[in-house]
Amino acid sequence: MTYRIAVAGASGYAGGEALRLICDHPELELACATAHTQAGQALTEVHPHLPGLSERYFDSTGSETIQAARPDAVVMTLPHGQSAALAAELPDDLAIVDLGADHRLVDADQWAKYYSGPHAGSWTYGLPELPGQRERIQASTRVAATGCYAVATILALAPLLHSGIAQKHDVVTVAASGTTGAGNNPVKRLLASEVTGSLTGYKTGRHQHVPEIKQATGATGLSLTPVLAPMPRGILATVTALPATPDIDADDVRDLLLTTYKDEPFVHVVPEGAQPSTKAVLGTNSAQLQATVDADSGRLIVTSAVDNLGKGASGQVVQCLNLLLGLPETTGLTVNGIAP
Known part of the structure; x- marks a missing residue:
């Protein structure tokens, strides 16, 4: 089965890495890629290293755009403080992995000390290697991926x-x-x-x-x-x-x-x-x-x-997506580097 993934905020470095990993993933396909100022541009104008997406364009970021693409899951690579509002407009049963900080912290006072804006509450923390966390991710629909x-x-x-x-x-x-x-x-x-x-x-x-x-x-x-x-x-x-x-x-x-x-x-x-x-x-x-x-x-x-951008960002996101979607955790991800 192939799962359709929407990437919100796909014009940045982490968004581009998420697109690359989704393109090369055997069980995932891109439903839509959204951006703000780059909406309407060809994806390869921003990410020329992704020729497989040469006929795709950035959509505007919004809940209606995402839902119209009928995704099975959403990846958010938006700036800190922008994920919570968008997530609140999406169906509760739609799987989301958020790479922003909006839902990482349990303590509202700690959020106020280090970030601006209201505390949006916490989601399941997206680091599978922590004790018991892999099972919590598998049982969730909303996951807050880690900071780098x-x-x-x-x-x-x-x-x-x-x-x-x-x-x-x-x-x-x-x-x-x-x-x-x-x-x-x-x-x-x-x-x-x-x-x-x-x-x-x-x-x-x-x-x-x-x-x-x-x-x-x-x-x-x-x-x-x-x-x-x-x-x-x-x-x-x-x-x-x-x-x-x-x-x-x-x-x-x-x-x-x-x-x-x-x-x-x-x-x-x-x-x-x-x-x-x-x-x-x-x-x-x-x-x-x-x-x-x-x-x-x-x-x-x-x-x-x-x-x-890998384990510190978009690779971690795909690892969590695999768990959320019931796929083998390592699917579409590599452990081997390149040299020289």
Whole structure:
């Protein structure tokens, strides 16, 4: 059976990646792709890497347009704050995976602290690798997919806190991301002349993924420093936490990760002596992890690499779609990167 998918907000980088994955998916077909200012344009004017959609055009974003396309499910890759209103106008039984932040947070106070506008309530959180979450997604019709920094950090941190080998009150993440994570608006700081040969921190001390990470992992104190890196896509996160007891060593942390993710198709602990690499996960739905303990401070360290448009965004969306639609979870997604 082929399922028809509508993509709302398909003109951005995440929207384009969602379109690519849907086009190559053996069980999905595109019902419609919507946009705001690009409505009426050919999809390939915005996404020239998708020749299979050369005869398709962007529709205007609205509930009537989406329902007229008769989709079996909807993917929303809209800016934060725009998904909730559209979702409220769609039938309750229509499956939706939202890549925006509108429905990720349970706590309305945390929403008000990090975002603007009213809190729209929470949906099932879309990270299947969390304990029990795969089954919750399968039983849902509304899923809130993760933030990109969030998935890189949560996959590294959740096993440490859930097992009790790390303390919850002092977690530090420093994560470098490709420029696609900042969207495709033509702003000066994203120009090639500004980004090339430069690393720049941003939203330091107040990034919106902090409450999401704390909610998913149980961390009570988290410092997240994002860094804009001179590459199009990818995230490399270094996540550290204090050990629960002084005798925890690197083998304990590594063994925990291996046990936690041994049956997970998209999460891979790299061999001893190796380090995760953004290049190795480029274009995939994979995450790479490695663990050690800092020789001086004793802090537990887990490094994590994901493609911010793959496992950090649209790959995660398709993974959740597969679960919602009763398809094998890995359908249409790859774990193997490209090289060189």
